[in-house]
Amino acid sequence: MHSVDVAIIGTGSVGIAVAYYLVRDHGVRRVALVDPLPPMSLTSAQSGENYRNWWPHRVMTAFTDHSIDLMEQLDEASGGRVNMTRGGYALVTRREQPQDLIDALHLGYADSPGQIRLRYLENGYVEPRRMPWQGSPSGVDVLLDRALIRRTFPAFAEDIATVIHIRRAGSISAQQMGSLMLEAIREAGGTLIRGEVKSITGRTPFTLEIATPDSASTSILHADRIVNAAGPGLQDIATMLDEDLQVECVFQQKIAFTDTLQAVARHQPFAIDLDGQTLPWTEEDRALLASDPATRRLTEPMKGGIHCRPDGPVEGNWIKLGWAYNETPSDPHQPAPIDTQFPDSLIRAASRLQPKLAAYIGRLPRAMRHYGGFYTQTAENWPLIGPMATPGAFVAGALSGYGSMGACASGSLCAAWVVDQPVPAFARGLAPARRQDTALMAELAGLAKGTL
Ligand SMILES: Cc1cc2nc3c(=O)[nH]c(=O)nc-3n(C[C@H](O)[C@H](O)[C@H](O)COP(=O)(O)OP(=O)(O)OC[C@H]3O[C@@H](n4cnc5c(N)ncnc54)[C@H](O)[C@@H]3O)c2cc1C
Numbered sequence: 001m002h003s004v005d006v007a008i009i010g011t012g013s014v015g016i017a018v019a020y021y022l023v024r025d026h027g028v029r030r031v032a033l034v035d036p037l038p039p040m041s042l043t044s045a046q047s048g049e050n051y052r053n054w055w056p057h058r059v060m061t062a063f064t065d066h067s068i069d070l071m072e073q074l075d076e077a078s079g080g081r082v083n084m085t086r087g088g089y090a091l092v093t094r095r096e097q098p099q100d101l102i103d104a105l106h107l108g109y110a111d112s113p114g115q116i117r118l119r120y121l122e123n124g125y126v127e128p129r130r131m132p133w134q135g136s137p138s139g140v141d142v143l144l145d146r147a148l149i150r151r152t153f154p155a156f157a158e159d160i161a162t163v164i165h166i167r168r169a170g171s172i173s174a175q176q177m178g179s180l181m182l183e184a185i186r187e188a189g190g191t192l193i194r195g196e197v198k199s200i201t202g203r204t205p206f207t208l209e210i211a212t213p214d215s216a217s218t219s220i221l222h223a224d225r226i227v228n229a230a231g232p233g234l235q236d237i238a239t240m241l242d243e244d245l246q247v248e249c250v251f252q253q254k255i256a257f258t259d260t261l262q263a264v265a266r267h268q269p270f271a272i273d274l275d276g277q278t279l280p281w282t283e284e285d286r287a288l289l290a291s292d293p294a295t296r297r298l299t300e301p302m303k304g305g306i307h308c309r310p311d312g313p314v315e316g317n318w319i320k321l322g323w324a325y326n327e328t329p330s331d332p333h334q335p336a337p338i339d340t341q342f343p344d345s346l347i348r349a350a351s352r353l354q355p356k357l358a359a360y361i362g363r364l365p366r367a368m369r370h371y372g373g374f375y376t377q378t379a380e381n382w383p384l385i386g387p388m389a390t391p392g393a394f395v396a397g398a399l400s401g402y403g404s405m406g407a408c409a410s411g412s413l414c415a416a417w418v419v420d421q422p423v424p425a426f427a428r429g430l431a432p433a434r435r436q437d438t439a440l441m442a443e444l445a446g447l448a449k450g451t452l
Pocket residue numbers: 009010011012013014015034035036037038040041042043044045046047048049050051195196197198229230231232233234236237252253254371372373374375396397398399400401402403404405406
């Protein structure tokens with residue numbers, strides 16, 4: 001039996017970041033991280049490790065900008081261990097002058113006007129390069145000229161009419177970031193406890209009953225404050241406190257393989273096809289898929305958001321693709337609902353934007369990796385960071401498909417909430433108490449949910 005100032009439940013990217021900022025910024029040393037699994041091994045191990053500051057709302061832009069600032073600090077201070085690159089995000093559509101998308105950019109970047117550059121000509125446009133973040137362009141280039149798009153992105157299909165190139169975006173190594181934070185936590189005296197929190201009783205101090213990973217025995221931990229950073233287990237912890245966080249878990253998948261045919265240019269930014277589509281099946285396949293209720297939807301119009309990027313070093317040949325089209329929540333305690341049809345559907349869909357990928361239809365390499373994890377999310381797809389209803393309990397989670405890029409800001413904001421220090425104005429919109437703000441909730445209900 002022992003006691004700590006703060007117990008953090010969950011050693012994914014988010015829980016680790018909360019502990020890191022508690023020890024680094026607030027000198028809290030008696031911190032324990034509790035998890036039955038090795039650090040960074042659940043959802044955080046499945047991340048595509050992409051980041052961007054593009055959101056259709058200024059609060060989320062401020063949140064990710066804050067997180068990117070913190071990641072850059074970590075990267076710089078560690079001599080580049082976070083491995084941040086900044087090739088950008090290329091959002092692609094066949095629509096000419098898509099005013100709704102341009103309006104959404106203005107909404108998202110409302111606090112830093114002048115960042116959006118509409119480009120009909122090449123002048124001043126810095127071509128995409130997977131480069132270090134230092135000295136890279138920021139803001140957004142909206143390419144509206146087909147000739148310019150063809151020259152810049154020759155691998156894209158010829159019907160592409162607009163490319164929105166988000167510049168403060170790229171990739172990180174979330175695993176490296178987690179390890180370097182863990183080193184600092186351990187150095188400062190923080191501890192890791194291997195076990196699953198089974199019950200929480202008492203209040204400040206809380207009494208946590210912790211079962212060893214094999215459930216052979218339990219131990220007790222007392223903590224003045226607790227942080228719920230349990231990822232897909234967020235609601236389990238909330239239930240122990242008689243609270244409902246209103247989150248759901250939706251399984252999403254990715255594939256990665258060696259692009260031996262060089263279908264994807266190594267300097268290409270993370271490219272997202274925004275347009276919905278109906279997948280091109282043969283008549284025979286279509287009839288077969290339509291006859292099974294589990295696969296019928298693959299024959300119907302599907303949502304956009306198919307994404308693809310080169311992975312690893314520029315001189316390598318791995319590529320990663322994903323498509324968060326699943327919208328059906330599932331129980332995270334049950335086996336992962338991995339969809340064996342997913343790689344084939346995805347490569348067909350992705351070849352609409354990058355026609356050379358069609359060569360892999362029916363021929364995906366045997367060594368392909370097909371993996372997935374849960375997007376733990378709220379209805380409005382904003383995270384929950386801040387005090388729970390129970391005094392002394394805090395939450396940092398529901399980071400959906402953006403928890404690697406959002407981990408640092410989640411950690412620093414949650415740490416400030418825990419020690420009762422001021423938080424920036426935007427952080428109030430991310431706290432569970434936002435649900436009492438009917439005007440904000442009505443505004444969010446009107447926003448389209450992200451597709452990534
Ligand atoms: C396919 C996929 C691709 C993604 N791509 C990106 C991307 O490109 N960029 C990006 O920013 N984000 C991405 N994400 C999202 C990102 O991976 C997650 O948002 C992030 O990893 C969530 O971290 P977490 O710490 O909240 O949760 P997790 O990593 O799931 O950690 C939660 C931990 O809590 C523990 N836990 C649960 N219950 C208990 C309990 N009772 N007691 C003790 N411990 C408990 C679990 O064992 C787990 O280790 C992606 C996610 C998926 C699934």
